[in-house]
Amino acid sequence: MHDLACASLQGDDLCLPCGLARLAGTPEGARLSQRRVPRGEPLYRQGSAYGAIYAVRAGSFKSTVHDEDGLEQVTGFHVDGDILGLDGMARLRHASTAVALEDAEVLVLPSCDAGLDPLLPRLMSRELVRQRERLQLLMGRSAEARVATFVQDITQRMHARGYSPREFHLRLSRGEIGSYLGLKLETVSRVFGRLQRQRVLRAEGRHVRVLDPAALAAACGASA
Template sequence: MLDLEIHDRLRIRKGQVLYRQGDALTSVYAIRSGTMKSHTSTEDGRVHVTGFHLQGDVIGLDSLDERRHASDATALEDTDVCVLPMDNLALMAARTPSLQNQLLRMTSREVKKDHAMMLTLGSMNAEERLAAFLLSMSERLSARGYSGSEFYLRMTREDIGNHLGIKLETVSRLLSKLMDQKLIHVRYRYVKLLDLAGLKALSQYRGEADRRMFAIVPACDCPEQDR
């Protein structure tokens, strides 16, 4: 957890962009409530969804080396974020070795997540990728005190497919297949996992190393500021 004095909170409306790829890195952000996605764009207009971020995640850490944001961050629902100014972080990290270690661990987790996604995309077929994604969401929500067996997906099926390297129609077809196999139940964006063991066997999902992988930070008590 980050032991920081946080001064500002922003409300990001659904569909609104918090920062854009290439923007100067002035702050990182702790998600107090809500859900966001990060996505990159290539020069020819192709978009890739690089991650989904939940309550307690800190976003923007992937930009520390270049000091410019490596992706866009867009709210998937109305989202509150706490602002962690880089100048304050740098000053406090220099004075507090424990905070410096926390930041290094959190940055390391970002690298590990990237490597895990590369492994997932490179070694699994489409059905295995989707099953692993559902299990990962289940585990992340459970780590935050929510139900890991019944939840709403705040992202679209198109976003999920883009993130996993699967076509939209394939995502829909595979969700129906998993329902036919009595592994899940889906209604619109509501998902109920009926057979966790079966999903794990299908995807060979090993789960996150432990809950510390999620870099959860406590809810922050900071004054609200409209964006």
């Protein structure tokens, strides 16, 4: 069971695979299983019964919600080390759909497992912080600041997981990024174009290379 942990745990940011793997094998340990999710397939659907939480071990996911007219809104982007499924705890049904953006693998922890109890307070707290950060991103920020902050968030998450913070492949399309940021597709494309002309970054399709981290950080504070 020890090989279920990820390669590293940096700082005090809780990596759920590592946390669960440390508990596994102890008397109160979590009963882990693995699940592979092919690209484009849902891990769970909005309205489906809640029965487990999931730790992304490899790959990435998007979270979406659908309104009564069937329109989709992207509400989250998740990479390895992130958690999924906590939205089902309140009403025992998932409030969103989680879809794999590439072939992915998750660790599954049944909701009834006592091994989850020592981790729940930190998991819930981290989720609340991320939701607050997303609201702050959407409130009173210019389109350039939203896109720049989104890119900077990915660089920070890549760095925390031992990947290059300067070059990565975006799994979300421009339209999905717009949905997540509350912007139109054309606006997202226009901002990426402007950041390229300013030599802040280079974007070729979904491949992004950050050329000037300081300028990217400055763009995050751009006024409306």
